[in-house]
Amino acid sequence: MTPILLIDDDSTTRLVLKRALQRQGYEVTVANNGEDGVRLAKEIKPGLIVCDWMMPVMDGLEVCRQVKATPYLSTTFFILLTARGAVEDRVTGLDTGADEFLAKPIEIDELQARVRAGLRIHQLSQDLQKQKQMLETELSEAARYVRSLLPSSVSQGPVWIDARFVPSQQLGGDCYDFQWLDDESLAIYLVDVSGHGVGAALLSVSVLNVLRSRSLPHANFHEPSEVLDALNQAFQTTTSADFYEGKYFTIWYGVYHRPTRQLVYASAGHPPALLLSVAKSGTVDRLNTPSIPIGMFPDADYESQCCEIAPSSQLYIFSDGVYEIPQPDGTVWGLDAFADWLSQESDGGGVDLERLLEEIEQLSPDCVLDDDLSLLQLTFL
Structure with missing residues (x-):
């Protein structure tokens, strides 16, 4: 009693x-x-x-x-x-x-x-x-499952990739991957599903599996805009299974061609990737193609753009959890502040990803993230 x-x-x-x-x-x-x-x-x-x-x-x-x-x-x-x-x-x-x-x-x-x-x-x-x-335990287990599907860092070959996934307490819908389509072309992408919980996580895993298996019909995976078009047709919120109804996702998808050092990319409602150029004293370029998220409208158009990657450059692809960090004064750290921090921290060289995560933790009230944090750092040797 x-x-x-x-x-x-x-x-x-x-x-x-x-x-x-x-x-x-x-x-x-x-x-x-x-x-x-x-x-x-x-x-x-x-x-x-x-x-x-x-x-x-x-x-x-x-x-x-x-x-x-x-x-x-x-x-x-x-x-x-x-x-x-x-x-x-x-x-x-x-x-x-x-x-x-x-x-x-x-x-x-x-x-x-x-x-x-x-x-x-x-x-x-x-x-x-x-x-x-019990719910927190289940979400924690789901987060561990999602993390187990994501690739680890790669520190060999022509492109070094450092990857981080930090789930929030609510569990969001972040996922990412990178894979060589052939000996010369490296595909990189990061997905962020709307909302939180197991439903968002399962949709992100579904997208990840489709991209990994290259099972999108009529899509050339070397052409980012075609991949986004095919994803938009495959994951329409009005025609998908009821479990995914009402959910949409943003994505940044790029393909790096090693012999020509060309990066072709397209994005759908996703934050721009940030290209940090060491040769230009820490200049940060924003790489994105304005368009709406995947799954909102079947007739959405997606376009690809191209840029050249200078040696020793670093490319950052991330979810909005990296920079949408509430501050004590009611403001948000923001994308501009994040880009400025990268530029200042580079100081003519590369940026240590652990140093960036320490900065984000210091900016987060009580070190609690409101959203998943996913981050890819590519260093082009």
């Missing part, structure tokens, strides 16, 4: 209330002051506390404040006993964390009814916490 803690400095009140609750079959522990009450609360973890407001040394408000500030006691139902009847006093009690009030002199029938109701609410809170923990 869930224990009840009774805290009151008046011995008569303690005796009367304890017996009244025990007659109802409750397990009751008593404390005669606030300090002992807080100590006992941490020991026995009661489901409900009945506490007098006016006590020496530590009053009921301070007891309530300390109890509610203890994580494993935060769902404990707290009833304040008080002779105070003013509205402002009740507001103060509620702001402190009290869940209910009982006016003195105490009516035993009312006490028992409030205790029954309080314990029901406590049990409901406990059940909700368990469900939340």
Whole structure:
């Protein structure tokens, strides 16, 4: 049975209330002051506390404040006993964390009814916490599954690739990949599905599998615009399975041709890739082709563009979780700030990806990400 803690400095009140609750079959522990009450609360973890407001040394408000500030006691139902009847006093009690009030002199029938109701609410809170923990566990497992599908970093060959995936607490729909289409052409892409949760993650995995298997009909995977057109036809929100209905995704897709050092790319509603040129003293060029996300309209047009990659350049492909970081002043770090940081940090050389992740962690309030963070860094040797 869930224990009840009774805290009151008046011995008569303690005796009367304890017996009244025990007659109802409750397990009751008593404390005669606030300090002992807080100590006992941490020991026995009661489901409900009945506490007098006016006590020496530590009053009921301070007891309530300390109890509610203890994580494993935060769902404990707290009833304040008080002779105070003013509205402002009740507001103060509620702001402190009290869940209910009982006016003195105490009516035993009312006490028992409030205790029954309080314990029901406590049990409901406990059940909700368990469900939340189960959901968080499932999302964590889904995040590990998505991470297991993503390629690791490559530090050999003509292009070195450093890859990072940091899932948010809610689990988003980020995924990425890179693969040599032949001996001369390297395909790189990053997908970001709208929304959060398992549904977004499953759609991103579906897109990843289609691109990896090159199973899009009538698509030349060397031509980014054709790939985006084919994806848009295959993943229309109005014609896809009900599970994906209403979801869309952004994508950046590029193909690097090694002999000519040409990069052909196209994007669909995705943040631009950033090309950091060491030869140009840290100049950052934005590579994107304006268009709408995949799955919104079947007649959307996608175009490819081309640029030359200078030796030792670095290409950054990422989801918006990299730069859409809320700041304490209500602003967002933003894409411009991210591009400026890359330019300044390069200082005539490459940028260390670990240093970038440290910067993002420092910018994130409480180091908690609101969205998945996916990032590819390609260094062209």
